Amino acid sequence: MTLILSNDDVRALLAMPDCIDCLDDAYRELGAGRGVSRTRSDSITPTSRDDALYSLKSMDGVIPKLGVGAVRINSDIVTWPKIGNSMRRVKSPAAPGGRWVGLVLLFSSETGEPLAIMPDGVMQRIRVGATNGLGVKYMARKDAKSVGILGSGWQAGAQLSAACAVRAIETIRCFSPSRENREKFCADMTAELGVEVAPVDSPEAAISGSDIVMCATNTVDPLFFERWLEPGMHLTSIKRPEIEENAVVACNRVAIHTRDSKPILTATRGLDVPEHGEDRGWGVAAGIDFDTLPTLPQLIGGEAVGRASDDETTCFLNNLGLGYQFAAAGALVYRRAKERGVGHELPTDWFTEDVHP
Amino acid sequence: MTLILSNDDVRALLAMPDCIDCLDDAYRELGAGRGVSRTRSDSITPTSRDDALYSLKSMDGVIPKLGVGAVRINSDIVTWPKIGNSMRRVKSPAAPGGRWVGLVLLFSSETGEPLAIMPDGVMQRIRVGATNGLGVKYMARKDAKSVGILGSGWQAGAQLSAACAVRAIETIRCFSPSRENREKFCADMTAELGVEVAPVDSPEAAISGSDIVMCATNTVDPLFFERWLEPGMHLTSIKRPEIEENAVVACNRVAIHTRDSKPILTATRGLDVPEHGEDRGWGVAAGIDFDTLPTLPQLIGGEAVGRASDDETTCFLNNLGLGYQFAAAGALVYRRAKERGVGHELPTDWFTEDVHP
Numbered sequence: 222m223t224l225i226l227s228n229d230d231v232r233a234l235l236a237m238p239d240c241i242d243c244l245d246d247a248y249r250e251l252g253a254g255r256g257v258s259r260t261r262s263d264s265i266t267p268t269s270r271d272d273a274l275y276s277l278k279s280m281d282g283v284i285p286k287l288g289v290g291a292v293r294i295n296s297d298i299v300t301w302p303k304i305g306n307s308m309r310r311v312k313s314p315a316a317p318g319g320r321w322v323g324l325v326l327l328f329s330s331e332t333g334e335p336l337a338i339m340p341d342g343v344m345q346r347i348r349v350g351a352t353n354g355l356g357v358k359y360m361a362r363k364d365a366k367s368v369g370i371l372g373s374g375w376q377a378g379a380q381l382s383a384a385c386a387v388r389a390i391e392t393i394r395c396f397s398p399s400r401e402n403r404e405k406f407c408a409d410m411t412a413e414l415g416v417e418v419a420p421v422d423s424p425e426a427a428i429s430g431s432d433i434v435m436c437a438t439n440t441v442d443p444l445f446f447e448r449w450l451e452p453g454m455h456l457t458s459i460k461r462p463e464i465e466e467n468a469v470v471a472c473n474r475v476a477i478h479t480r481d482s483k484p485i486l487t488a489t490r491g492l493d494v495p496e497h498g499e500d501r502g503w504g505v506a507a508g509i510d511f512d513t514l515p516t517l518p519q520l521i522g523g524e525a526v527g528r529a530s531d532d533e534t535t536c537f538l539n540n541l542g543l544g545y546q547f548a549a550a551g552a553l554v555y556r557r558a559k560e561r562g563v564g565h566e567l568p569t570d571w572f573t574e575d576v577h578p
Numbered sequence: 579m580t581l582i583l584s585n586d587d588v589r590a591l592l593a594m595p596d597c598i599d600c601l602d603d604a605y606r607e608l609g610a611g612r613g614v615s616r617t618r619s620d621s622i623t624p625t626s627r628d629d630a631l632y633s634l635k636s637m638d639g640v641i642p643k644l645g646v647g648a649v650r651i652n653s654d655i656v657t658w659p660k661i662g663n664s665m666r667r668v669k670s671p672a673a674p675g676g677r678w679v680g681l682v683l684l685f686s687s688e689t690g691e692p693l694a695i696m697p698d699g700v701m702q703r704i705r706v707g708a709t710n711g712l713g714v715k716y717m718a719r720k721d722a723k724s725v726g727i728l729g730s731g732w733q734a735g736a737q738l739s740a741a742c743a744v745r746a747i748e749t750i751r752c753f754s755p756s757r758e759n760r761e762k763f764c765a766d767m768t769a770e771l772g773v774e775v776a777p778v779d780s781p782e783a784a785i786s787g788s789d790i791v792m793c794a795t796n797t798v799d800p801l802f803f804e805r806w807l808e809p810g811m812h813l814t815s816i817k818r819p820e821i822e823e824n825a826v827v828a829c830n831r832v833a834i835h836t837r838d839s840k841p842i843l844t845a846t847r848g849l850d851v852p853e854h855g856e857d858r859g860w861g862v863a864a865g866i867d868f869d870t871l872p873t874l875p876q877l878i879g880g881e882a883v884g885r886a887s888d889d890e891t892t893c894f895l896n897n898l899g900l901g902y903q904f905a906a907a908g909a910l911v912y913r914r915a916k917e918r919g920v921g922h923e924l925p926t927d928w929f930t931e932d933v934h935p
Contacts, residue, residue: 225928254847257621259636264614266642268688275687277640277647279616283632285623285846290634294649295935296685296692316691316930323935324683324692328653330632331625334673335653335681342933375934485842489642490611565928571582573673576699577732578652578680 222566224558226339234557235344237382240351240550241358245521247549248355250286252518257283258545261484265494273300273313274494278484282545283330284552290330291548293341296322301495305398308495309439327551335572337555337564341547344554346379348546349539352478352517353435353457354383356537359520360476360527361433361455366391369431371424371445372438373397373406376459378413380437385414388433393418396427397438425449436463447471455528456536464536466507473533476515476525477540484541511540579923581915583696591914592701594739597708597907598715602878604906605712607643609875614640615836615902622845630657630670631851635841639902640687641909647687648905650698653679658852662755665852666796684908692929694912694921698904701911703736705903706896709835709874710792710814711740713894716877717833717884718790718812723748726788728781728802729795730754730763733816735770737794742771745790750775753784754795782806793820804828812885813893821893823864830890833872833882834897841898868897 226234250256259281266275276297283290298315301308314321323341328334357365365388370377373395384390393410395418397403403420410418421427428434428449436445436458445456447468456472458464469475488494504511515525517537528535558564583591607613616638623632633654640647655672658665671678680698685691714722722745727734730752741747750767752775754760760777767775778784785791785806793802793815802813804825813829815821826832845851861868872882874894885892915921 225924227928228931228933257623257634257844257846259619259621259634259844260842262616262619262638264616264638264640264647266614266640266647266687268642275640275642275647275690277614277616277638277649277685277687279636279638279649281619281621281634281636283621283623283634285625285632290621290623290632290653292634292636292649292651294683296647296690298688298690312934314932314934315689316686317689317926318930318932320691320927320930320932321935322685322690322692322930324929326651326681328634328679329673330623330634331655332672332674333632333653333655333679334677335679338929340929340931340933340935342931342935345935346933485617487614487616489614567582567924569674570677571584571922572681572695572697573675573677573679574585574697574699575671575675575677576585576697576703577669577671578678578697578699578702 223335223569223572224337224564225567226337226558226564228340228343230558230563231339231343231554234554234563235347235550237347237350238386239553240347241354241383241386243549243553244351244546245355247284248518248521250284251545252522255285256545258543263484263486265488265492267489267492268298273298280544282543282548284548285330287552288329288331289548289552290328291544291551292326293544293547294324306442308441325547325551327555334569344547344550346376348550349376349459350379350383353380353459353537353539354387355517356457357384357433357455358387360535360537361388362453362531365432365455367431368393368433368435369427370395370435370437371427372436373403377406377437378410380435381410381414384433385416390416394421394427396421396424438463450534452532452534454534459539461503461538461540466504466509469509469536470507472536474528475536476517476520476527477511477538478517479541479543480516580692580926580929581694581921582924583694583915583921585697585700587915587920588696588700588911591911591920592704592907594704594707595743596910597704598711598740598743600906600910601708601903602712604641605875605878607641608902609879612642613902615900618841620841620843622843622849622851624846624849625655630655637901639900639905641905642687644909645686645688646905646909647685648901648908649683650901650904651681663799665798682904682908684912691926701904701907703733705907706733706816707736707740710737710816710894710896711744712874713814714741714790714812715744717892717894718745719810719888722789722812724788725750725790725792726784727752727792727794728784729793730760731795734763734794735767737792738767738771741790742773747773751778751784753778753781795820807891809889809891811891816896818860818895818897823861823866826866826893827864829893831885832893833874833877833884834868834895835874836898836900837873
């Protein structure tokens with residue numbers, strides 16, 4: 222049977238500490254050349270709407286040790302509204318019922334069979350958190366106790382869960398521009414983490430004195446600046462442009478998620494695609510060279526040092542997601558789902574065939 | 579609702595002449611820069627079997643005019659047995675029930691929603707046939723009446739259907755090494771096409787005097803040779819190595835399916851992947867330059883000439899499949915399936931989500 226799982230299933234089956242552990246091991250495999258990660262591709266076209274483009278994004282990964290391959294697909298109607306001073310990339314929930322479309326298809330790398338199909342949203346959030354959590358694990362001070370976070374959205378919660386999974390965090394301060402949002406976020410996260418998350422009314426109030434600073438927004442403008450850097454601080458972001466380039470340059474050590482940093486963009490002729498240009502140009506003027514920075518698999522494999530002393534400033538840039546992460550997290554979710562009898566079962570024959578393709 | 583379709587559904591809904599017409603128009607869109615085709619990628623790893631590798635292959639395409647995007651995925655256990663003097667690439671039916679795994683996922687490029695999921699096998703056969711059929715349409719003599727075909731397998735039948743869809747074919751001769759196979763194939767195809775398909779006992783007997791010669795095997799060794807070329811002949815293959823390189827060089831005009839001729843191969847470290855090397859090296863020593871040969875979209879768009887006189891020898895090389903073809907054929911199958919109420923309907927909510935991914 223092929224399992225159809227929901228975001229609720231994934232939420233129930235994929236705890237942050239487990240996801241961090243499974244990614245930790247999966248990166249060790251990848252770093253040792255025993256796993257495969259296929260560069261993300263974005264196919265972009267116009268739609269019949271003036272303000273929206275269609276983006277069909279896919280990324281694959283295979284982990285022989287876990288016996289799985291995964292394809293993650295996003296079928297997005299994308300807009301770029303200006304919100305405040307920032308231009309945001311916003312996926313429009315244009316599917317029936319006002320919904321988004323992201324899928325993870327999980328296959329057996331031993332038989333080829335489709336094991337499961339699930340939405341990507343909850344897993345996406347957890348794997349981004351888990352990845353930055355591994356950045357904290359391998360780069361932040363061992364005795365880090367305090368977190369300052371910028372952002373109070375969907376990704377921010379996972380960032381805090383991840384930090385708390387790898388360090389004994391005692392205090393968390395959060396700033397985001399909307400007072401209402403940050404207060405609700407802080408109340409929710411305090412309940413979830415069992416650590417007080419305090420709302421503050423400026424980025425400086427969140428950052429000053431924090432051992433770990435996390436940027437977790439969807440802005441494409443910088444929101445952390447060099448002048449805020451303090452000795453011993455670990456800095457992390459979910460989108461590169463969140464951090465002022467000079468702040469990255471000023472850090473003693475910088476690592477990135479993965480070397481594979483250029484999605485393959487294919488668009489219809491003459492199409493103007495806003496975000497890609499900005500994101501890809503980021504860091505160049507400041508001399509940040511993504512081809513030489515150590516990667517997370519290298520930190521995990523011991524080929525690079527994340528931190529050499531308590532005084533160092535460190536920075537982890539989650540520069541790009543990988544289909545490989547969905548293979549790792551997907552394998553864990555699938556195993557748990559089978560153990561617990563979760564999900565809709567469909568005949569595997571619906572997704573296999575008796576003709577040689 | 580999201581439709582789950584079977585190979586039987588696709589077979590019933592996708593007639594060869596309709597597929598040729600829809601691809602004809604889709605290539606016009608692609609050639610004009612109004613469609614997107616994403617380069618195929620192959621992620622390859624070991625399996626626990628000594629004689630087999632795992633291959634996770636994906637390719638995407640979007641056609642705004644038809645309002646669809648497609649992702650085609652193959653999750654294959656691949657072996658390379660020696661059969662006779664040839665090394666063949668054989669996908670092992672390792673999924674439950676002795677089955678293969680190839681899927682086409684069709685999305686709306688207007689709403690992002692998943693429209694349908696279907697196996698790729700029957701569509702794969704028809705689109706390969708339709709593509710070479712378009713090669714015949716734009717390159718063979720208008721009055722071509724006879725076909726010689728080498729091969730009697732799964733793909734060969736579609737090649738003949740396609741030739742008959744675009745030219746008034748009166749005689750067909752078929753050679754393949756196994757007498758039993760070719761006789762059965764000829765009887766079946768005679769019944770299907772209403773044109774006599776005669777089995778012959780040598781390749782020369784199939785080729786000599788034929789207006790169109792079709793190679794339709796899965797060999798990686800040449801089976802058509804330069805000495806067999808005759809004035810006015812149109813030559814076509816489904817795999818480049820089927821044709822001796824010198825035979826291609828000797829043709830007056832050569833066109834390829836698509837410029838996009840290098841799948842992106844990612845494999846685990848040190849893995850020996852047999853076929854890719856051979857296929858990619860094909861033509862280089864003979865000076866065949868895939869970067870300058872005209873493509874099928876160029877022939878269709880009138881940017882290149884397929885044939886200038888009845889005496890010319892022409893050659894069409896179906897050098898690589900495109901996800902784009904599955905978007906075109908998939909859109910047609912989906913429209914027909916909706917009209918006729920075919921397929922399993924599943925709630926679209928199972929494949930969409932209420933969280934921003």
